[in-house]
Amino acid sequence: MRISVIGCGYLGAVHAAAMAQLGHDVVGVDVDPAKVDALSHARAPFFEPGLPELLREAADTGRLRFTTDMGEIAGAQVHFICVGTPQKRGEFGADLAYVDAAFDGVMAHLGPDGVVVGKSTVPVGTAERLAQRLTDAGSTATLVWNPEFLREGFAVQDTLHPDRLVYGVPAGEAGERAKAALDEVYATPLSEGTPLVVTDYATAQLVKVAANSFLATKISFINAMAELCEATGADVTSLADAIGHDARIGRRFLNAGLGFGGGCLPKDIRAFMARAGELGVDQALSFLREVDSINMRRRVRMVDLAREVCDGSIVGRRVAVLGASFKPDSDDVRDSPALSVAAQMQLQGARVVVTDPQAIDNARAKWPDLSFAETAEEAATDADVVLLATEWTEYRELNPEKLATVVRSRNIVDGRNVLDPATWRAAGWTYRALGRP
Numbered sequence: 025m026r027i028s029v030i031g032c033g034y035l036g037a038v039h040a041a042a043m044a045q046l047g048h049d050v051v052g053v054d055v056d057p058a059k060v061d062a063l064s065h066a067r068a069p070f071f072e073p074g075l076p077e078l079l080r081e082a083a084d085t086g087r088l089r090f091t092t093d094m095g096e097i098a099g100a101q102v103h104f105i106c107v108g109t110p111q112k113r114g115e116f117g118a119d120l121a122y123v124d125a126a127f128d129g130v131m132a133h134l135g136p137d138g139v140v141v142g143k144s145t146v147p148v149g150t151a152e153r154l155a156q157r158l159t160d161a162g163s164t165a166t167l168v169w170n171p172e173f174l175r176e177g178f179a180v181q182d183t184l185h186p187d188r189l190v191y192g193v194p195a196g197e198a199g200e201r202a203k204a205a206l207d208e209v210y211a212t213p214l215s216e217g218t219p220l221v222v223t224d225y226a227t228a229q230l231v232k233v234a235a236n237s238f239l240a241t242k243i244s245f246i247n248a249m250a251e252l253c254e255a256t257g258a259d260v261t262s263l264a265d266a267i268g269h270d271a272r273i274g275r276r277f278l279n280a281g282l283g284f285g286g287g288c289l290p291k292d293i294r295a296f297m298a299r300a301g302e303l304g305v306d307q308a309l310s311f312l313r314e315v316d317s318i319n320m321r322r323r324v325r326m327v328d329l330a331r332e333v334c335d336g337s338i339v340g341r342r343v344a345v346l347g348a349s350f351k352p353d354s355d356d357v358r359d360s361p362a363l364s365v366a367a368q369m370q371l372q373g374a375r376v377v378v379t380d381p382q383a384i385d386n387a388r389a390k391w392p393d394l395s396f397a398e399t400a401e402e403a404a405t406d407a408d409v410v411l412l413a414t415e416w417t418e419y420r421e422l423n424p425e426k427l428a429t430v431v432r433s434r435n436i437v438d439g440r441n442v443l444d445p446a447t448w449r450a451a452g453w454t455y456r457a458l459g460r461p
C-alpha cells in the first residue's frame with residue numbers, strides 16, 4: 025500500500041521505517057530539511073536503538089523515501105499525521121498548530137478514497153473537528169484516529185509489535201472502508217494476534233491520554249510512598265517489590281526516583297486537565313494536579329539531598345550530574361528531570377557538570393550555560409557530590425572504588441534507586457537516595 029507519514033520525529037521516523045519494513049511503499053515528509061537529509065541517507069536524526077538498522081534495511085528495499093515537499097504525498101492512499109503537539113507556552117493546553125498545518129497540507133493532496141490517520145496525541149474533540157473540515161470541503165476522504173503507544177528506547181519493537189491497536193472510526197460505510205485500509209496497513213501485526221479495539225473518535229483519543237495519565241499516576245503514587253518512606257526510614261524499593269507481587273498492582277512502572285519527564289507524560293496530563301476544564305468536568309481530573317505536583321517535588325528533593333550531603337550549602341560546590349536525557353536509551357531531553365535538577369543547582373550557585381552517553385548535544389542546545397563532560401569519570405573529577413539522574417546501564421554499573429579516585433568528596437545521590445547502597449557505603453561513600461534509607 026502507498027503510505028505517507030507527515031512529521032518524521034521520534035514517532036514519525038520510526039513509523040515510516042516500520043511501515044516500509046512491513047512491505048508498504050512509504051514517503052515521509054518533514055518541514056525540517058536537516059532531518060529529511062539525514063533520513064534520506066538512512067541516518068537516524070536522533071538516538072533510538074534499532075532505528076539505524078531499520079532505516080538501512082528499508083532503504084535497501086527501495087520502499088522508503090523522505091522529502092520536504094508535501095506534493096509528493098499525492099498518490100498515497102493512507103496519510104499518517106505524526107507531528108508534535110507540545111504544551112502551549114504558559115498554558116496547560118496542547119498547541120495544535122502543527123496538526124492543523126499538517127492537515128491543511130494533506131487536504132491539498134488528498135484523493136477521493138484517501139484515508140487520513142491521526143497518530144499525534146490530541147485533546148479529545150480534535151478528530152471530530154478535523155473530520156468536519158473534510159465534510160465542509162466536500163471531500164469523500166475519511167479520517168481515522170489511531171493513537172500511538174510506543175515508548176522511546178523501545179520504539180522499533182513497539183511499532184512493529186504493538187501491545188494493541190486502536191482505531192477511532194466514523195459510523196457507517198466510511199468507517200468500514202477506513203477500517204479495511206488500516207487492517208491492510210497493519211496486516212502483519214494483526215496476523216500475529218495484536219489485539220484490536222475499533223471504536224469511535226472520542227474514545228480513541230481518550231484511550232491515549234487515559235493510558236498516559238494512568239502511567240503518570242502509577243509513578244507519582246510510588247513517589248508519594250517514597251515521601252512517606254523518607255519520613256519513616258522505610259525503603260520504597262522493598263515496598264514496591266512487595267506491593268508489585270500482587271498481580272492486580274504489578275511491579276512495572278513502580279520505580280520511585282526523580283519522576284517522569286519527556287515529551288509525553290508531563291504535557292499529556294496537563295493537556296488532559298486543560299481539556300477537561302473546557303468540557304466542564306475539571307473535577308474529574310483534579311487528581312492529576314497532585315500527580316504533577318508530586319512529580320515536580322521529586323526534583324526539588326533531589327537538590328535538597330545534594331545540599332544535605334554538602335553540609336548545607338551547594339554554593340561553589342562542584343556537582344556531577346550523570347544523565348541528561350529524560351530516560352535511558354534515548355537522547356530526548358524534553359522536560360528532562362535530570363536537566364531540570366542540573367539547572368536548578370546551577371541557578372543556586374553550584375558548579376555543575378553534566379554527562380550523558382547520547383544526549384549531550386541536545387542538552388547543550390537547550391541549556392548552553394551548563395558545562396558538559398564526555399564521561400562519568402570526567403564529570404566527577406573533583407566533584408563534591410555525584411548525582412545519578414538517568415539510569416543508563418553504564419551508570420548502574422559504575423565502580424565505586426574507581427570513581428572514588430577522582431572525586432573530591434565521596435557523596436552520591438541515587439536519583440533512580442538503581443545502585444546498591446551497601447556496595448557504595450563499603451567503598452567509603454555517603455549514599456543517599458530518593459525514598460531509601
Ligand SMILES: NC(=O)c1ccc[n+]([C@@H]2O[C@H](COP(=O)([O-])OP(=O)(O)OC[C@H]3O[C@@H](n4cnc5c(N)ncnc54)[C@H](O)[C@@H]3O)[C@@H](O)[C@H]2O)c1
Pocket residue numbers: 030031032033034035036053054055056059106107108109122125126129143144145146172173174175176287288
Ligand atoms: N515520542 C514518542 O514517544 C511518542 C509516542 C506516542 C505518541 N507521541 C505523540 O506523537 C506526536 C509527535 O511526537 P514526537 O515525539 O515524534 O515529536 P517530534 O517533535 O520529535 O516530531 C515532530 C516532527 O514533526 C515535524 N513537523 C512539524 N510540523 C510539520 C508539518 N506541518 N509538516 C511536516 N512535518 C512537520 C517536525 O519538524 C518534527 O520533526 C506528539 O503528538 C506526541 O505526543 C509521541
Ligand SMILES: O=c1ccn([C@@H]2O[C@H](COP(=O)(O)OP(=O)(O)O[C@H]3O[C@H](CO)[C@@H](O)[C@H](O)[C@H]3O)[C@@H](O)[C@H]2O)c(=O)[nH]1
Pocket residue numbers: 145172173174175176177236239243276277278279280281282283284285286287288289292350351
Ligand atoms: O517506574 C517508572 C517508569 C518510568 N519513569 C519515568 O517516566 C518517564 C516516562 O517513561 P516511559 O513511559 O518509559 O517513556 P516514554 O517514551 O515517554 O513513553 C510514554 O509516553 C509515550 C508518548 O505518549 C507513550 O506512547 C508510551 O506508552 C508511554 O510509556 C521517564 O522519565 C522515566 O524515567 C519512572 O520514573 N518510573
